[in-house]
Amino acid sequence: MRHILRFSFFAAIIVAGSACRHHAEPQPMPILEVEVVPARADTLYNSHTFIGYLYSATTVAIQPRVNGYLIAAPYSAGMPVRRGEKIFEIDPQQISTALASAEAQLLSARAQLSAAKSNYERAVPLARIEAISRAQLDQYRSEYAAAEASVRSAEQSVKNNRINVGYTVIRAPISGIIATDKASVGDYVGPGTAFEQLTTIANVDTMSVKITIPISLYLQYRQPGQASFDNEDLLSDIRLSLADSRRYPIAGIYDYTVQSISTSAGTIDMVVRFPNPDAELKPGEFARITLSIGPRRPVVTVPQQAVDQTQGINSVWVVNANSTAEYRQVVLGDKYGDRWGIAEGVRAGEQVVVSGRGKLRNAERVKIKTE
Numbered sequence: 001m002r003h004i005l006r007f008s009f010f011a012a013i014i015v016a017g018s019a020c021r022h023h024a025e026p027q028p029m030p031i032l033e034v035e036v037v038p039a040r041a042d043t044l045y046n047s048h049t050f051i052g053y054l055y056s057a058t059t060v061a062i063q064p065r066v067n068g069y070l071i072a073a074p075y076s077a078g079m080p081v082r083r084g085e086k087i088f089e090i091d092p093q094q095i096s097t098a099l100a101s102a103e104a105q106l107l108s109a110r111a112q113l114s115a116a117k118s119n120y121e122r123a124v125p126l127a128r129i130e131a132i133s134r135a136q137l138d139q140y141r142s143e144y145a146a147a148e149a150s151v152r153s154a155e156q157s158v159k160n161n162r163i164n165v166g167y168t169v170i171r172a173p174i175s176g177i178i179a180t181d182k183a184s185v186g187d188y189v190g191p192g193t194a195f196e197q198l199t200t201i202a203n204v205d206t207m208s209v210k211i212t213i214p215i216s217l218y219l220q221y222r223q224p225g226q227a228s229f230d231n232e233d234l235l236s237d238i239r240l241s242l243a244d245s246r247r248y249p250i251a252g253i254y255d256y257t258v259q260s261i262s263t264s265a266g267t268i269d270m271v272v273r274f275p276n277p278d279a280e281l282k283p284g285e286f287a288r289i290t291l292s293i294g295p296r297r298p299v300v301t302v303p304q305q306a307v308d309q310t311q312g313i314n315s316v317w318v319v320n321a322n323s324t325a326e327y328r329q330v331v332l333g334d335k336y337g338d339r340w341g342i343a344e345g346v347r348a349g350e351q352v353v354v355s356g357r358g359k360l361r362n363a364e365r366v367k368i369k370t371e
Helices: 002-024 093-128 134-167 215-221
Strands: 032-038 040-062 068-072 086-090 169-171 176-178 199-214 235-241 253-257 267-275 286-303 308-310 313-319 325-329 331-336 339-344 351-355 366-368
Touching: 032 313, 040 176, 040 331, 040 339, 093 134, 134 169, 199 215, 199 286, 215 267, 215 286, 235 253, 235 267, 286 331, 286 351
Parallel strands: 032 366
Antiparallel strands: 032 351, 040 199, 040 286, 068 086, 086 169, 176 199, 199 267, 235 286, 253 267, 286 339, 308 313, 313 325, 313 351, 331 339
């Protein structure tokens, strides 16, 4: 009986020990699941951003051609005006008086011409029968020619004065926005007065921006033998972002290159323009210009969400062929929409992690998430 109890005691100890060993064994950690996309080889432009201000591509000075007192100015500063609309009026009374005088002189000159013509025509047959001398005939001919010249002069004077009467009404030569008025109704304006220029009109159908490009960057992308003034093919994909970060929907166009290069700053200025059909853009407005310089070049790109940027260090996680995670520091290039260009650190075709990076460890085995 004692042996039976001893055997039962040892059996219980063995069973209890086996149970303890069974519960103490560690459970295997689950394999982390991540989402990856392949790094892509693209052929893209070299994108750069510049800061500038919008200004009117065309500004016209409004200068009166005749002198007189200003009697009407229906448009004030800042108002839009259409081409052909009346913007100023000068008192036409003085010029109308000059026109009336010129018309009277024309009538007098025509009367003198008629008399001179009659005298000459009567003298011609008399000269043939030698009733008058050749000298007298030449005198009648000269008087006739002088009378004709006087009529032409008087006609031109009338024409000029009629034009001047028309100049008393000043119409907008272009559509745009009127600047600050320099003269008020009642001022004596015109050439030689204190108000030789009344205002300016800024055309807002097209707005321009001057961008300043470092000369080293310009020389890097300029084609060999390319003329310094011919840079139309150098710039492309010209886009404008406004002060509130909105992107203007209409692409810009290269206009011209300013030929004077800043020797102190080492820069070259180029002007680009943007169509402004709805007058959304205003002169003086801040503008951020993004454009591409030079020809397309090969570049490796990854989604922006695949890149971690911490304390100046840029990095990505790559899943190798053996399904292990590898931490990589990378050198970033330019942004292309929602993608980063990678100058160094990732090759085209490598699988970069876009989600699930938070718990990754270097050389850790991972599982790629599939749809």
